Amino acid sequence: MMRAVLTLRQWFQAARRSSVGRAVLHWRTPMWAVRVILALWLIGQIAPAPVRAPLGEPQTVKVIHPQLCVHTRLIDEVPEYRIQQTFIAIREMGAGTIVEFFPWAYIEGSPGVYGWGQADKIFKHARNQGVKIIARMGFVPAWARPDLTNQPPTTLNTLPEDSFAEFAAFTALFAARYADQLDGIVIWNEPNLSFEWGFRPVDPAGYTRLLAASYGAIKAVAPDVLVLGGALAPTVEPVGSPNALNDLIYLDGMLKAGAGKVMDGLAIHTYGFTQPHDAAPAPDRLNFRRAELIHEVLADHGLGDFPVYITETGWNDNPRWLQAVTPSQRIDYTLGAYKLADETWPWAKKVCLWVFRYPAPTHSYPDYFTLSTTDFDLKPLYYALKAYGAGSE
Amino acid sequence: MSLFSRFHASLILLLIACAPIVWWWLTLERYPPIRDVFPTGELVVAIDPSYPPFGYLIAGEYAGIDVDLARAIGQRMGLTVRFVPTSYDGIYDAVVTGTADVAFGATQVDGNRGGDTRYTWGYFNNGLVLVSPSDAPLYEGATLTDKTLAVEYGSLADAEARLWTRRVRGLTLQHHPTATAALESVRAGNAQAAIVDYTAFRVYQTDSAWAGYATFLTDAYFAGVVRADRRAVLYHLNQALLDILNSGQMDDILSKHF
Numbered sequence: 037m038m039r040a041v042l043t044l045r046q047w048f049q050a051a052r053r054s055s056v057g058r059a060v061l062h063w064r065t066p067m068w069a070v071r072v073i074l075a076l077w078l079i080g081q082i083a084p085a086p087v088r089a090p091l092g093e094p095q096t097v098k099v100i101h102p103q104l105c106v107h108t109r110l111i112d113e114v115p116e117y118r119i120q121q122t123f124i125a126i127r128e129m130g131a132g133t134i135v136e137f138f139p140w141a142y143i144e145g146s147p148g149v150y151g152w153g154q155a156d157k158i159f160k161h162a163r164n165q166g167v168k169i170i171a172r173m174g175f176v177p178a179w180a181r182p183d184l185t186n187q188p189p190t191t192l193n194t195l196p197e198d199s200f201a202e203f204a205a206f207t208a209l210f211a212a213r214y215a216d217q218l219d220g221i222v223i224w225n226e227p228n229l230s231f232e233w234g235f236r237p238v239d240p241a242g243y244t245r246l247l248a249a250s251y252g253a254i255k256a257v258a259p260d261v262l263v264l265g266g267a268l269a270p271t272v273e274p275v276g277s278p279n280a281l282n283d284l285i286y287l288d289g290m291l292k293a294g295a296g297k298v299m300d301g302l303a304i305h306t307y308g309f310t311q312p313h314d315a316a317p318a319p320d321r322l323n324f325r326r327a328e329l330i331h332e333v334l335a336d337h338g339l340g341d342f343p344v345y346i347t348e349t350g351w352n353d354n355p356r357w358l359q360a361v362t363p364s365q366r367i368d369y370t371l372g373a374y375k376l377a378d379e380t381w382p383w384a385k386k387v388c389l390w391v392f393r394y395p396a397p398t399h400s401y402p403d404y405f406t407l408s409t410t411d412f413d414l415k416p417l418y419y420a421l422k423a424y425g426a427g428s429e
Numbered sequence: 430m431s432l433f434s435r436f437h438a439s440l441i442l443l444l445i446a447c448a449p450i451v452w453w454w455l456t457l458e459r460y461p462p463i464r465d466v467f468p469t470g471e472l473v474v475a476i477d478p479s480y481p482p483f484g485y486l487i488a489g490e491y492a493g494i495d496v497d498l499a500r501a502i503g504q505r506m507g508l509t510v511r512f513v514p515t516s517y518d519g520i521y522d523a524v525v526t527g528t529a530d531v532a533f534g535a536t537q538v539d540g541n542r543g544g545d546t547r548y549t550w551g552y553f554n555n556g557l558v559l560v561s562p563s564d565a566p567l568y569e570g571a572t573l574t575d576k577t578l579a580v581e582y583g584s585l586a587d588a589e590a591r592l593w594t595r596r597v598r599g600l601t602l603q604h605h606p607t608a609t610a611a612l613e614s615v616r617a618g619n620a621q622a623a624i625v626d627y628t629a630f631r632v633y634q635t636d637s638a639w640a641g642y643a644t645f646l647t648d649a650y651f652a653g654v655v656r657a658d659r660r661a662v663l664y665h666l667n668q669a670l671l672d673i674l675n676s677g678q679m680d681d682i683l684s685k686h687f
Contacts, residue, residue, distance in 0.1 A: 231519035235526040363606040399537035
């Protein structure tokens, strides 16, 4: 250690003899060092220019099948050119409408402070490509969630009744801002699933109160915007299940609570899972034609002509997921589903596939619901739908 | 420098040298024992029972790699394991809300995800592998010059292979509707190699009794998910998981399912 101390002393003596050392020891920096640092910083700033997404001539979609629609995931998309690329691909597919999620928590992070940037980008490119948007609303900002001391944290899906009015006010603001480009606003997502209802017991009457609050607020500022209830998830969970409630029973509960008067249409999800598009529906079975059972519940309440918007549907072709089919079956069933809905479901206004593309892979079976990879490799199903959308039956 | 000042200088240096160790010791997190962290004696595990071989149901009973791993962890911690079936969409929220202590749902460590959850140690690498016949093994991408590479169309493997076509001269891609079909092509001699994920390779090996050679190209670890503020839960789970990994018990679990 003594030797080390002496060596250190010698180092200081040597440092005092050199110009650099003197500069460091006396906190003086010679100009050449400043220049080197500046040059290194400038070199570090050299980067390729970001890919721009300038708007071209306004486009229109050649819609042959008005039900053709796809759910997108653009709210988390960072490069703007990917948003534009998505809308171009959807227009070329012949789909005049998309469904997109606009989380309240993303836009109003603090009460009364709004960040519309990403939503504006999405609507700008949708307008430029002539595509309408069904906006799905949800995700509660932390400031609007209950403060449960010593309780597990709430999730983005926990909306206390005290905050219904604030949620409604936000949806109204949104509707007024984008009214000309909206094909509808879906109030919440899958409220008949516990985890989508903040891991609380599901509550059709409670959800109907949320729907009523939103309906009133939206109609006051944007009377032409369609307010859609739901979107109900397909499930056969019985009454009392902690996980969910059968969508048919849940809808019945909603309508008994007066939901029919506070929505312009009903949004539902109906997945095919492992069954073909034309497999017969049954209350204890989940398949594409479960939508017909939903329609029957509406008809039982005197709403036989009530518009239904299928805002999520489709098949998955993951090789290992138990609810998946093969890629060729997926194409056959999807095309068959559109033809079936076109020919026999006049009440189904839109049939929207889940999902066009994810901004980042999930690394699990949800990736096999997409029409495009994250890197924008369009899958065979996309081309099959494009041919269908162009009128090739 | 006098002897006195040398002594003081050396003492100061010694203290400086020891400071990081003292700091580490003072800030070392100490966790309560398992019985205090899990007072009910129960480990609640969220699983996705729709994704074999990791989670599925046989005659109403949970089975799979994730299920066996959770049971092994519970056994090492002296806890009873209770499973909560959860779809993949809700698996992170299940731990955030306290519905489950940990989620094992073939959940891949995702660097983009942060905030309210943390991952345990990885227990299975589902990265992409380059698969070739064991009698003509290929060890790296550079050996694929003028060869045919089979991949599942539109998959991550396809994306990786497309990058390789820019680097490897004469590499031809052969697209298939599934990873299994890509491996079949290699087995039949129609392609010299395939890129698939490691699970697809192991499942195919089991189903076909084909001894292909696989070498990892990327890493993609499956891990348990725990709520970020439940550090003691994460600590005890990781201790048990490390024991399982180091003792070879994880290999036994994998052998049972592949």
